[in-house]
Amino acid sequence: MKILGIETSCDETAAAVVENGRNVLSNAIYSQIEKHRPYGGVVPEIASRNHVIKLPGIIRDALEDAGETFDSIDAIAVTYGPGLASSLLIGYSAAKTLALRLRKPLIGVNHHEGHLHSVFMRKDAPAAEDVFPMLGLLVSGGDSSLVLMRGMGLYEVLGRTIDDAAGEALDKAAAVLNLGYPGGPIIQKTAEGGDPDAIRFPRGLDHVDRGKWAYKYERDFCFSFSGLKTALLTHVKKLDHSPEGDELRDIAASYQEAVCDALTSRVERALKRFPIKSFACAGGVSMNKVLRQKLSDLSQKTGDALLLCPPSFCTDNAAMIAGAAYEKYRLGKTDPEPQDVNPNLRLVDWI
Numbered sequence: 178m179k180i181l182g183i184e185t186s187c188d189e190t191a192a193a194v195v196e197n198g199r200n201v202l203s204n205a206i207y208s209q210i211e212k213h214r215p216y217g218g219v220v221p222e223i224a225s226r227n228h229v230i231k232l233p234g235i236i237r238d239a240l241e242d243a244g245e246t247f248d249s250i251d252a253i254a255v256t257y258g259p260g261l262a263s264s265l266l267i268g269y270s271a272a273k274t275l276a277l278r279l280r281k282p283l284i285g286v287n288h289h290e291g292h293l294h295s296v297f298m299r300k301d302a303p304a305a306e307d308v309f310p311m312l313g314l315l316v317s318g319g320d321s322s323l324v325l326m327r328g329m330g331l332y333e334v335l336g337r338t339i340d341d342a343a344g345e346a347l348d349k350a351a352a353v354l355n356l357g358y359p360g361g362p363i364i365q366k367t368a369e370g371g372d373p374d375a376i377r378f379p380r381g382l383d384h385v386d387r388g389k390w391a392y393k394y395e396r397d398f399c400f401s402f403s404g405l406k407t408a409l410l411t412h413v414k415k416l417d418h419s420p421e422g423d424e425l426r427d428i429a430a431s432y433q434e435a436v437c438d439a440l441t442s443r444v445e446r447a448l449k450r451f452p453i454k455s456f457a458c459a460g461g462v463s464m465n466k467v468l469r470q471k472l473s474d475l476s477q478k479t480g481d482a483l484l485l486c487p488p489s490f491c492t493d494n495a496a497m498i499a500g501a502a503y504e505k506y507r508l509g510k511t512d513p514e515p516q517d518v519n520p521n522l523r524l525v526d527w528i
């Protein structure tokens with residue numbers, strides 16, 4: 178089964194054709210980063226207008242690269258949330274129109290479900306029965322969550338960030354240090370050769386809990402990155418000069434270390450608590466070399482199998498959407514009526 182996936186939840190305009198959920202026949206992406214860079218973040222109206230301009234060509238590219246046509250594909254998958262409403266609407270309208278015109282099924286996919294599925298986007302990915310129950314660490318620009326997947330489409334969110342996402346924390350740090358946007362890759366690059374132990378930045382929620390915990394998820398599995406950001410601001414202010422050279426490298430390395438440590442320690446706690454067959458990491462921050470190394474080390478230590486998202490599918494892409502859609506379709510879990518977009522969509526079980 179060949180599915181045309183469409184993804185426009187934020188600032189990547191993407192389309193892909195994927196066969197049987199894993200075999201990526203094409204993966205066309207137009208990244209709008211250059212359009213948003215001057216503003217230091219994504220500007221929703223600029224994003225949606227660029228989706229309007231670029232999406233038709235990107236869909237054409239995806240079909241041509243795959244050697245397919247509108248007639249030869251079997252279904253259309255689209256991200257319907259979470260994300261920017263005005264961006265989601267462009268991809269969703271295109272997908273709905275195509276599905277109606279071509280009389281092919283339309284499969285709505287949760288963007289974060291797509292990220293979690295991206296660890297399976299390779300031909301030699303293990304079979305579902307070999308990986309579930311699986312612990313998923315989702316680390317993107319908009320979310321940081323620990324998710325227990327008991328099976329395909331069976332999600333139990335164990336914990337989430339109570340403030341910033343890990344990607345957001347890295348993006349904000351790069352802004353504080355005047356390094357540019359997006360921050361994750363720039364912090365990683367700047368940190369090269371720096372000492373990760375130079376400054377002990379806070380790990381967020383690591384101190385003993387003295388107050389009342391009013392949040393929905395267990396404290397042990399939640400993240401907090403706002404204190405880290407404040408610690409960086411305070412550190413830089415105290416310096417009284419703009420850090421450069423080794424000093425800058427040490428700050429970036431220490432900050433990156435704090436983010437990666439906080440993420441890895443929650444995974445370790447969850448691995449101890451839940452009997453799982455594997456654990457996985459996906460989303461833009463899963464590109465990060467230090468995080469990948471720490472998770473690999475953890476896998477060595479615990480003996481649990483680790484599935485890391487292939488680098489080309491870490492940030493937003495439509496292949497992961499088509500991949501997740503295939504599983505939904507295969508299991509008969511697709512909504513019979515085309516859905517509207519939902520900017521605040523949460524992970525819910527496929528029932």
Ligand SMILES: Nc1ncnc2c1ncn2[C@@H]1O[C@H](COP(=O)(O)OP(=O)(O)OP(=O)(O)O)[C@@H](O)[C@H]1O
Pocket residue numbers: 186187259260288292316317318319320343344345347348359360361362365460461462463464465466491492493
């Ligand atoms: N090498 C890297 N190291 C750390 N972070 C990175 C790296 N590369 C990208 N990122 C971060 O990944 C984030 C983007 O990831 P992604 O595309 O998954 O997020 P998003 O789609 O904007 O958010 P969401 O999926 O929650 O809607 C950015 O915050 C970016 O800084």
Ligand SMILES: [Mg+2]
Pocket residue numbers: 288292317318461492493
């Ligand atoms: Mg994303």
